[in-house]
Amino acid sequence: MLGMNYDSNQLTAKIKAWSEEIGFNLCGITDTNLSKYQTNFKASILDKNYNELTYLKNNLDKRLDPKKLMSGTKSIIVCALNYYQKPISPHISIYAQGDDYHKIVKNKLKELAQKIETHIGNFNYRCFCDTAPVLEKALAEKAGIGWIGKNSLLITKQGSFMFLGEIFTDLELQVDKPAKNHCGKCTTCLKTCPTKAIIKPNKINIQKCLAYLTTEPKSQNHLKIDLHEKFYGCDECQLACPWNRFAKLNTIFTPNQNLAKPYKELIAWDEDEFRKNTKGTALRYKNIKHP
Numbered sequence: 001m002l003g004m005n006y007d008s009n010q011l012t013a014k015i016k017a018w019s020e021e022i023g024f025n026l027c028g029i030t031d032t033n034l035s036k037y038q039t040n041f042k043a044s045i046l047d048k049n050y051n052e053l054t055y056l057k058n059n060l061d062k063r064l065d066p067k068k069l070m071s072g073t074k075s076i077i078v079c080a081l082n083y084y085q086k087p088i089s090p091h092i093s094i095y096a097q098g099d100d101y102h103k104i105v106k107n108k109l110k111e112l113a114q115k116i117e118t119h120i121g122n123f124n125y126r127c128f129c130d131t132a133p134v135l136e137k138a139l140a141e142k143a144g145i146g147w148i149g150k151n152s153l154l155i156t157k158q159g160s161f162m163f164l165g166e167i168f169t170d171l172e173l174q175v176d177k178p179a180k181n182h183c184g185k186c187t188t189c190l191k192t193c194p195t196k197a198i199i200k201p202n203k204i205n206i207q208k209c210l211a212y213l214t215t216e217p218k219s220q221n222h223l224k225i226d227l228h229e230k231f232y233g234c235d236e237c238q239l240a241c242p243w244n245r246f247a248k249l250n251t252i253f254t255p256n257q258n259l260a261k262p263y264k265e266l267i268a269w270d271e272d273e274f275r276k277n278t279k280g281t282a283l284r285y286k287n288i289k290h291p
């Protein structure tokens with residue numbers, strides 16, 4: 001970034017306008033200070049229920065300090081992309097019913113970074129979408145995109161069916177105010193969860209959470225718990241959230257009709273059928289054969 005000349009206010013405004021042109025629904029900017037989230041995050045991963053999630057403990061320092069993930073990071077651009085669509089199956093999370101989001105979000109982030117480059121010249125950056133130790137929901141909350149709801153997911157005023165992506169950069173941009181929490185007195189997600197996995201606001205027992213049990217290969221508890229016919233993921237606490245009344249149908253992700261099968265058929269798939277039918281979806285990304 002040395003020698004670069006730009007007006008931070010103007011560039012920040014342009015980044016937000018470009019993010020919209022590229023198709024992101026929300027864009028906010030924050031700094032690297034995650035101290036407010038450290039205690040809670042550390043307490044969660046030390047909980048014995050998280051023992052199987054070793055990847056959360058690995059690189060903990062990088063997760064809690066973005067400067068350790070990319071040295072010289074000064075600002076983080078957080079973007080959100082709506083993926084809401086009418087579910088084609090109650091057995092598979094909506095996010096896994098359409099095209100794999102990782103590449104789509106990352107390509108859009110790169111497009112945004114290239115627009116910045118065209119405007120100010122080369123600068124240091126790295127793009128992330130769910131594949132590196134990044135505390136995504138905390139950064140999104142700090143960047144004003146939405147708040148971490150009682151179901152522990154990021155809720156925005158356009159709903160919670162949003163993929164998040166981040167650009168870490170050494171640019172000095174204008175940061176946004178953190179989002180306020182708008183859950184209020186609502187407890188719908190706690191009451192709706194079929195396994196009562198939300199123990200208290202923003203505290204999930206993952207060993208009861210169907211989103212975890214049906215997607216994590218190391219999870220053994222799926223053998224003991226009624227999966228409520230969930231094949232991959234669970235959206236019940238999101239579908240019930242009143243903020244999702246504002247969710248609009250997305251225009252990017254096409255649902256894969258191969259997944260619109262009765263539960264009995266889905267669980268009867270052998271490895272080959274699983275591979276064939278899940279090709280190109282985020283469900284395939286985890287590459288898990290369901291029990």
Ligand code: SF4
Nearest residue numbers: 193209210234236237
């Ligand atoms: S994802 Fe499903 S099981 Fe997990 S907390 Fe939400 S409703 Fe409960």
Ligand code: SF4
Nearest residue numbers: 149150183186189241
């Ligand atoms: S259902 Fe209610 S309490 Fe739960 S995340 Fe949505 S607004 Fe918050």
